[in-house]
Amino acid sequence: MSRMTRSMATVCLSGTLEDKLDAAAAAGFDGVEIFESDLVSSPWSPERIREHCAESGLSVEMYQPFRDFEAVGPETLARNLRRAERKFDLMQRLGTDLLLVCSSTSPEAAADDDLAAEHLRTLAEHAAERGLRIAYEALAWGRHVDTWEHSAEIVRRADHPALGLCLDSFHVLSRAQRDPEVTDPAGVARIPGEKVFFLQLADAPYLETDVLQWSRHHRLFPGQGSFALAEFTAAVLAAGYRGPLSLEVFNDVYRQAEPGRVAVDAMRSLIALEEEVGRRADGPERERVTLTAPPQAPELAGIAFAELAVDAEWGHRIARVLAAMGFAHRGEHRSKPVQLWQQGDARILLNFGAEQDTAVSAIAVETADPEASALRAEALLAPRLPRTPGPAEADLSAVAAPDGTEVFFCRTGADSTGWLSDFVLTGAALDTPTALTRLDHVALAQPFDHFDEATLFYRAVLGLAPRHDSEFAAPFGLVRHRAVTDPGGRVRLALHGTVLRRGEWAPGVPDPQHVALATDDIIASARAMRARGVPLLSIPDNYYDDLEARLDLDPALVAELRECQVLYDRDADCEFFHCHTEVLGGRVFFEVVQRTGGYAGYGAVNAPVRMAAHRAARRG
Amino acid sequence: MSRMTRSMATVCLSGTLEDKLDAAAAAGFDGVEIFESDLVSSPWSPERIREHCAESGLSVEMYQPFRDFEAVGPETLARNLRRAERKFDLMQRLGTDLLLVCSSTSPEAAADDDLAAEHLRTLAEHAAERGLRIAYEALAWGRHVDTWEHSAEIVRRADHPALGLCLDSFHVLSRAQRDPEVTDPAGVARIPGEKVFFLQLADAPYLETDVLQWSRHHRLFPGQGSFALAEFTAAVLAAGYRGPLSLEVFNDVYRQAEPGRVAVDAMRSLIALEEEVGRRADGPERERVTLTAPPQAPELAGIAFAELAVDAEWGHRIARVLAAMGFAHRGEHRSKPVQLWQQGDARILLNFGAEQDTAVSAIAVETADPEASALRAEALLAPRLPRTPGPAEADLSAVAAPDGTEVFFCRTGADSTGWLSDFVLTGAALDTPTALTRLDHVALAQPFDHFDEATLFYRAVLGLAPRHDSEFAAPFGLVRHRAVTDPGGRVRLALHGTVLRRGEWAPGVPDPQHVALATDDIIASARAMRARGVPLLSIPDNYYDDLEARLDLDPALVAELRECQVLYDRDADCEFFHCHTEVLGGRVFFEVVQRTGGYAGYGAVNAPVRMAAHRAARRG
The missing domain is CATH 3.10.180.10 (2,3-Dihydroxybiphenyl 1,2-Dioxygenase, domain 1)
Structure with a gap:
């Protein structure tokens, strides 16, 4: 049994993609999620990025985001599938097998779970042909799908091995904070473990602001905000999730702070989170998260x-x-x-x-x-x-x-x-x-x-x-x-x-x-x-x-x-x-x-x- | 006929009260609203502040804010009246006759317009004994009174010559932006003019955030945001208002920017606003606001x-x-x-x-x-x-x-x-x-x-x-x-x-x-x-x-x-x-x-x- 894989999204850090990868590697991260805008602005080819990551000890855990895909008319679907194929090309060059698909925010998306499931199944079939996988995530402001329960239901209906869920603590816990009667974070423990493809972690202060602004500007690393992250992470591990713990923090200040230092701060937050999760988990999850636990804080x-x-x-x-x-x-x-x-x-x-x-x-x-x-x-x-x-x-x-x-x-x-x-x-x-x-x-x-x-x-x-x-x-x-x-x-x-x-x-x-x-x-x-x-x-x-x-x-x-x-x-x-x-x-x-x-x-x-x-x- | 009196709340500017008064005077303002927190932090006695204002050509147009006064139980009312008497003492030392009373945000306040009117009438009676007046303002987040219509109704019921309204463009227009079916800014033109004791002006961008945060952090000077301020100001003048145009802008950036420069910016905003109001007003209001109008912008x-x-x-x-x-x-x-x-x-x-x-x-x-x-x-x-x-x-x-x-x-x-x-x-x-x-x-x-x-x-x-x-x-x-x-x-x-x-x-x-x-x-x-x-x-x-x-x-x-x-x-x-x-x-x-x-x-x-x-x- 090895310790948890520690990952971060490139969007957490300031600088160009090259700056970000170096900072993440120096702070001891095992992997990164590569954000599309960072890649698009990089003069490095996908192959060079892949090579640089490998040399720096970083795996490319996921490519993200792919937006506004599902539950659309046939013409848009065809266009979206063409768009996906281009991104699949890119992922193969980058050396990652996982694509994040966010629940649609488009007015074109129909409120039709079966249609959404059918489209995601089609996408998963295309991905599987190349050995790739799709992680579907409910954005807290998704047009129709805005709770983890709803995304899990669509993934269940689509029923394809190359289609699973991405759980993002911000989306799950912010929705629960706004509408506790609609969605329940504790329930993630009952998702079939093999259906949780990815876990993204962000903390945040409780704010009364619009959830999109809250998400895009005020996320924090675990332990810096008010979310019950250890509890949530323990529930995801209890479901049987075995993938990385990956930070995805959109924060106006970190976006302009020296990335080496922010990456260290990020790593500290993960180590402390794992320690706290260890206190709540039991069985094999407990063992994994406590493998590298620091000595307890003396009185x-x-x-x-x-x-x-x-x-x-x-x-x-x-x-x-x-x-x-x-x-x-x-x-x-x-x-x-x-x-x-x-x-x-x-x-x-x-x-x-x-x-x-x-x-x-x-x-x-x-x-x-x-x-x-x-x-x-x-x-x-x-x-x-x-x-x-x-x-x-x-x-x-x-x-x-x-x-x-x-x-x-x-x-x-x-x-x-x-x-x-x-x-x-x-x-x-x-x-x-x-x-x-x-x-x-x-x-x-x-x-x-x-x-x-x-x-x-x-x-x-x-x-x-x-x-x-x-x-x-x-x-x-x-x-x-x-x-x-x-x-x-x-x-x-x-x-x-x-x-x-x-x-x-x-x-x-x-x-x-x-x-x-x-x-x-x-x-x-x-x-x-x-x-x-x-x-x-x-x-x-x-x-x-x-x-x-x-x-x-x-x-x-x-x-x-x-x-x-x-x-x-x-x-x-x-x-x-x-x-x-x-x-x-x-x-x-x-x-x-x-x-x-x-x-x-x-x-x-x-x-x-x-x-x-x-x-x-x-x-x- | 003289031009409009131009005033600003000390809260618009950074620095100590002394810094703020100097900046407002240097930018050519005629008057100021003195914010309680600025006064409380000042080493100058109220008399010295009054004297300094007089020497600088500034009138003290209003003292503010007085909070959570009305519609409470008898014990709290007695305490609130004692508190008011102390503030009346202060106002007389400062040389201002107008106190801003914001609609209550206290859980103790009853949803009882007659009680609120009765209490405000009592307060106005006490004020009138000293030659002072009360301007009642509906905060956009007031507990019961949160529209200008509601505050106007309470002032009407209280029916005392020393009690009138303070209209604040932010509160009026932000409420109307959120709930256009509940409140209508155009209606202010029908308030009896002598009942509008004060007009506060602030612009703002349209934000999806909580209205309290929006108000406290993101106000702007007229012409910098998205509010229809000229229209609103013209409506208040059409009602017969003859008092000052007074800026009240809570803004995180201006709170820490060099106040002399911000005061000039503020004055520019008022001159430009008056010009725009002049295009919409007619009769004597038009004359007043256009008295000092700059030449039109050439093509x-x-x-x-x-x-x-x-x-x-x-x-x-x-x-x-x-x-x-x-x-x-x-x-x-x-x-x-x-x-x-x-x-x-x-x-x-x-x-x-x-x-x-x-x-x-x-x-x-x-x-x-x-x-x-x-x-x-x-x-x-x-x-x-x-x-x-x-x-x-x-x-x-x-x-x-x-x-x-x-x-x-x-x-x-x-x-x-x-x-x-x-x-x-x-x-x-x-x-x-x-x-x-x-x-x-x-x-x-x-x-x-x-x-x-x-x-x-x-x-x-x-x-x-x-x-x-x-x-x-x-x-x-x-x-x-x-x-x-x-x-x-x-x-x-x-x-x-x-x-x-x-x-x-x-x-x-x-x-x-x-x-x-x-x-x-x-x-x-x-x-x-x-x-x-x-x-x-x-x-x-x-x-x-x-x-x-x-x-x-x-x-x-x-x-x-x-x-x-x-x-x-x-x-x-x-x-x-x-x-x-x-x-x-x-x-x-x-x-x-x-x-x-x-x-x-x-x-x-x-x-x-x-x-x-x-x-x-x-x-x-």
Whole structure:
């Protein structure tokens, strides 16, 4: 028994066909579906494409799409069969035996299942003469055939061994999401396995848009959206399907992103999907999908530290801010220009040796099994970072996240014997003069092209679940916000990025990142920080006037928030209080947060106010 | 009688409130609607905002929005009235007397028109005590009130002088587009005029998306979309409305574009809209909207010339290509390093004095009245370009288009006495060795942020109509294409740009521009050009195989197209043939086109193939 064949449609990637094949091969795909428009635009002959694929270890799994074929009048049928013969010629030159035929969207198509079956049978007969096969797919917007059940019924009536089904998770699950009483994805498990010729996989967010636009512009790789893909894939495998898992993702952003990187993201999504399918499948399918499963994600206990890359000038200024915030300068790294600052359980490293601009350069997660975490990350194609520890130093594994942040794996609870032993301690007392207790979250700005890739990375590699999706109008354009957290809420990363790539007008690109620190008494913390000279961000009076009007809040509370420049959000019985420093070094600020009653969000409603305030502070 | 008051909602623009007010004032707006989120994020007190507006010549026409007020239980009503009093305080500090109340979207709102009317009457009574007024607006997605008819009925029942309607063209026309049997925009002409307190204007493309998303992300300024805005505005004026015309445009791109420029675009849209309304209105409304009307757009007779900016190296190479294409070097400019090349009626200038990279730097349109064209352009806020003609040179007026292209105005048919007299003629014979007859069109790449601005510019300033909108998947991302043409098809500009701003992967950014030349025999032209050494673009064989299969074309025709590397499109009984040179100077190429049977498009279906071929040619 061999592992699943992993395939992708060329339409997933940007570039010319040549670019796409190289990217898919480099990411370790076994096969490709060749999209007609990619082939038509390629200067390579079908034979050369075939040869190049073979040399790159890629099989040509399918050629697609063939549209508007069935249930038409005799003249159109004759023309369509001539058209098919030309495509069969091409497929033989390409070296693939499978043609995708989509259910017709033509006004010429009759609502006549027997006629459709008869025509598809004829097509299959022609194909079989050449050793080729036809995979019939119900488009979610097909004129008459728009559910997998309907396509399966037509294939059953046509009853030809060279005719089977192509199941596309997008079409099946989007239709089911719109009309759950009409179509049932779970039923695919009862299709005769030999009739499922091909399985295409795409995820997507749930959108209220027209299904054609949804399909053509907003598909995602598995694990990046909201579809129940593992369940669906398990059902198709349960039916007896033995072909490839093939990604078919039409996405406006991926269409213009560097294809090598997108192909890696795609491969990561398949590996993670197979792992999830393995948890749901049983019997031989379970074995196949788990053959190459990565080690399970170990439990995470928290963020051991966040590291800021700083230059000398900004490093010393940020160190002064940390001191004013009540952090103690606890240690100096034995071999590198790195300072450890600490208050309560919150640890921040200032790395003066960085070549990049001021930014959150690394986070360290506490894991029950650092080696398993690192192996899992590697199995999921996270680039492992080269590390050369000094003689007495801890051998921490680290990988690079899509946004460039380094992710370190530290053993839970072993700080004094582990990474902390790399620091010469200063002996500074660990007081808590501003009552900051620990890191609440780290907010990482995501480059426009890689937001969904980042979600999948943190989800798959660290086992964090996406939560609190929001999109809001900020002063300089729309912003997406999404958190990824472990089940216990001990590791929280807040990802944010622009909805559209920005031009030159918007200030502060790339957006600032921040480290958020928890307190149990925001008013006390804010007052203490102000008294100690922390450059706290000024919030407009208009915000507090609106808060009072909008939420009917106790005026005494509002007065206190206003005095301390604290922002406020609430959610049922939970409350969230937060205040911020000014932006330091052009790119980083600190936030102090208090959560009550289990508030699990990030105060996204206040983000535009905070952004405008940062802008005003920069202008001075 | 004074001209219409021109206003805009701050939500139309990017930036902080301070940025927005400055941009609106600089573009000549008379007033603004202040959006709550802009105010809440502003460090300026309401008094300071009021003062700044007054100093900038801006009235504060309205404060908005106030949501989910009416038809609720007594406790919520009491809370909502408290909330309103706080907003009334704010409005008095801001110096505005009008509050926008949107129809409720709350599940708490009852489907009870009398209750809604009673509550709104109470609110109006409270407002009236302070000299304030309430404008009630039906949101297209209101829970119960979602048509203007319904909101008008509730206002009628409430019957209070401080309660009137806000009519928003987006809500009215989007609802009518979705449900024409439910709501009729023309009926607004019958509302008692004194009951229309405010008119908000937005255009939009027709989209199949959910109306909330459509409204929040895809609105456009009047003249940029597909709504019948002049008709609607004329109907509101016919009702007796005397308030401002106020733009309220939620648009993802404008939210992040430089606000000064967007405000100018917005003002241009209002001036052009008033002109169009003037054609439909009569009586006093007609007088008001035409008070400041620009001169009518004179008839255009064609493109007199296209100018390419070139450096010395590329200039000489492009000159060699033009010579190979059969153009004669007809003249040299008297005072500038500019060459005139001509074949048939196609004239191309090579400007060796340009500081920019190789690009289409200017086009000249032949107009029946150059002075009127220039005055119209100025009235529509087109920046007039400084020109210092030499002693014996023609005083051509020129303005800058949004993409930086210079647009010259030449008198129709006066080339020998007009601009052509600026050239010392070489005496070269004007043969037509490759049978190119004239300029067919000029294709101008549009910067991402300014595509819709460009449409409006060419529409309003030159009187060209948008046609042939398309969006297609090109090798490096989605591309928009839209032509603007005069009614006779003698001036055709093809605008294209990316749907999303691109990142670093895509080659060829900014996209190439091109000049398209017409022929009556593409095969003869292509053969002649090839024989003369023109670097024609190679088209993949795969394209011709597909063409034959797809369109069931005569194999002899396909063989000829293949031999000449000509692309093909058809449309009913019309055909389009086109071939291309390679990209020259990094940014410019030439196209040769033949249209038969009145084909009016641009072969957009072939653009991805052409783009991939240009990419392959660059790679060599």
